[in-house]
Amino acid sequence: MRRAGVLVPGLLLGAVLAMLALSHASRRPETPRPEPGTEQVDVPTTAPGRTRGLAPAAAGGGLERRAMEEPDPHDFAAFVDRLVRLGLALDEAVRAGRDAEARSRDAEAKELCGRIVREVADFDARALHALAGCPVEDQGQTAQVRRRVLAFLVAQGLARRAGRDDRQARRAGLDDLVRGIVTLLPRDEMLARELAPLLVGQPYLGPAHETDLLELADLAREQAWLVPAAVELLRTLWDNLEHSGARGASELLAAALLALEDGNPVRRLAALERLLRRGEERHREAVVQQILQRRDRQGARAVAIAAAQHLPPADAFAILRRLADVEPQALMPGFLTLGGRDAGFLRGRYEELLGNDVEPRLRAELITGAGFQGSSEDVLLAQTAFDLDRDPGVRERALFVLTARAGTSLGPAALDRALDDPGLSGRPEQLGQIVLALENLAHSGDPGVVARIGTRILARQGLLPGDRSTLERLLERNSPGGAWRTPR
Amino acid sequence: MILPWFASVMLAAAVAGGDPCPHHVIRTVAARAEAALAIQCAGSIRVEYGGIEWRPKGDECPAFVIVTPGHDTYELRPGSQTYVIAKNTFAIRAFRFRCVHRYFLFFAIGVSCEADGAENVGAVTHYEMRPCAELPQPDRVGSRP
Numbered sequence: 013m014r015r016a017g018v019l020v021p022g023l024l025l026g027a028v029l030a031m032l033a034l035s036h037a038s039r040r041p042e043t044p045r046p047e048p049g050t051e052q053v054d055v056p057t058t059a060p061g062r063t064r065g066l067a068p069a070a071a072g073g074g075l076e077r078r079a080m081e082e083p084d085p086h087d088f089a090a091f092v093d094r095l096v097r098l099g100l101a102l103d104e105a106v107r108a109g110r111d112a113e114a115r116s117r118d119a120e121a122k123e124l125c126g127r128i129v130r131e132v133a134d135f136d137a138r139a140l141h142a143l144a145g146c147p148v149e150d151q152g153q154t155a156q157v158r159r160r161v162l163a164f165l166v167a168q169g170l171a172r173r174a175g176r177d178d179r180q181a182r183r184a185g186l187d188d189l190v191r192g193i194v195t196l197l198p199r200d201e202m203l204a205r206e207l208a209p210l211l212v213g214q215p216y217l218g219p220a221h222e223t224d225l226l227e228l229a230d231l232a233r234e235q236a237w238l239v240p241a242a243v244e245l246l247r248t249l250w251d252n253l254e255h256s257g258a259r260g261a262s263e264l265l266a267a268a269l270l271a272l273e274d275g276n277p278v279r280r281l282a283a284l285e286r287l288l289r290r291g292e293e294r295h296r297e298a299v300v301q302q303i304l305q306r307r308d309r310q311g312a313r314a315v316a317i318a319a320a321q322h323l324p325p326a327d328a329f330a331i332l333r334r335l336a337d338v339e340p341q342a343l344m345p346g347f348l349t350l351g352g353r354d355a356g357f358l359r360g361r362y363e364e365l366l367g368n369d370v371e372p373r374l375r376a377e378l379i380t381g382a383g384f385q386g387s388s389e390d391v392l393l394a395q396t397a398f399d400l401d402r403d404p405g406v407r408e409r410a411l412f413v414l415t416a417r418a419g420t421s422l423g424p425a426a427l428d429r430a431l432d433d434p435g436l437s438g439r440p441e442q443l444g445q446i447v448l449a450l451e452n453l454a455h456s457g458d459p460g461v462v463a464r465i466g467t468r469i470l471a472r473q474g475l476l477p478g479d480r481s482t483l484e485r486l487l488e489r490n491s492p493g494g495a496w497r498t499p500r
Numbered sequence: 501m502i503l504p505w506f507a508s509v510m511l512a513a514a515v516a517g518g519d520p521c522p523h524h525v526i527r528t529v530a531a532r533a534e535a536a537l538a539i540q541c542a543g544s545i546r547v548e549y550g551g552i553e554w555r556p557k558g559d560e561c562p563a564f565v566i567v568t569p570g571h572d573t574y575e576l577r578p579g580s581q582t583y584v585i586a587k588n589t590f591a592i593r594a595f596r597f598r599c600v601h602r603y604f605l606f607f608a609i610g611v612s613c614e615a616d617g618a619e620n621v622g623a624v625t626h627y628e629m630r631p632c633a634e635l636p637q638p639d640r641v642g643s644r645p
Contacts, residue, residue: 477587
């Protein structure tokens, strides 16, 4: 885990937290107002002081003593300790299947969170501060639950501030907390992983954070692990600016077109995705053209997934097809994603291409994308490809589908046929692929069948040394009674 | 099958020109993991395979993560006086996940992103480079991928 020594953000954070504390020092917490789509504490009506303690059997150590005591309303740490303790007990109850106990612990946690919201001033800023101070090195269960509790409290604070009636006060309070979060992100990867999702896809980022995010994008040039989070935050900011009316859609598209030329990977990737998802045909064309001209493999991967997730299947397919030259390996995730949305569309495209006997590379991806969805039609398509397609690459992909998804019915026959066919097993690396397909079969197939086919492969000349080892390990795992031994 | 086809064409050209050395060098391809169709879900998952460790962002639970292991492929470099031979076949593996809701709890501990299987969906070949001075018999000439 990397921790960057970023002095300026550290100072900024201190200032922001101090500002947060001052702005709330004299303010009584308000009744939270849930916002649609947010998971916010429904403050229980139980009077302070009536919160139940943990059962003695569940407690232990110094933490135990603190958890058993009634937390002092001014002692935020005591509240957190108690929530951590409840979280651990809840986790244990869930794992052990003790339903009633889990629900009871959950109710206690909910009640306690309600108390924190009501009784602890600036609980969210304090939680953020405490989270920033958690040692990265500590990966123990208690430390993980503590981090989760603190992040949860920050999330509650965001939702609560966003739900305030007074628009001006709401924006001011929210902006400060959001800025505190953004400022913390470059400190270390774990913090970024925990905190960025609290803002992504939420309405919290606003005009006040444009500069903060541009600075974050600049920092991401040197700290590559920041790039994915920074891209998502920038995308969220642009969405929020549009939804709130702070910026017009066309203004944002124009800015994204400019950012396409930007050397900053964050601004560029966010622009690529925005133009693809929110733009018109001409914007999508600009995106694809630029990736093709620059032979931008990172951009191709991002756009392939975004297109497969968000565009109508025919449009996504057209884009994936064009990106194939830049980054062939971006195709598989894209086609699997598209297959998850509409496998029938992929089946139709495969049949078209097979009928014309064109674009074998695309046919292979269509077989993977549709075949691994696993319906009977999808498996049948893989069987058709295995039987009829003339391209060995397509047939190899079909073999992976048949051994993974058709298991005992079609998998063994396909492997036997592959071993009988010089076009599929004539070269050493093709034998290696058959070994890997046999691995698929081993998950669902009869160990005796796996041993029989494996022994056939082992007898073949030309099996690569590494593939031979893989096969021998597979056979050892699958020999009936564990009696298989490497032939001498 | 573009790469093997290309290799065999290069081999034929090299042999036709009287030079049995295909002048192929290895190019290292870094391991890569691609995730898709993520939904929000609690729990921490990790994929470790093929020389890469992948973790989701926050509480994301992807429908799948595809890992292409790091490997050495090859390319033509005239004058390199080297050839390559295939050493291993590595699986491109799809790891599937699902978000399991055990309890609809206030504390997101009863919800977890869990592994739902892994399948080999494709393969890459790992090559080793050797000097052409060590070229063996003619039938082994030239980067038989």
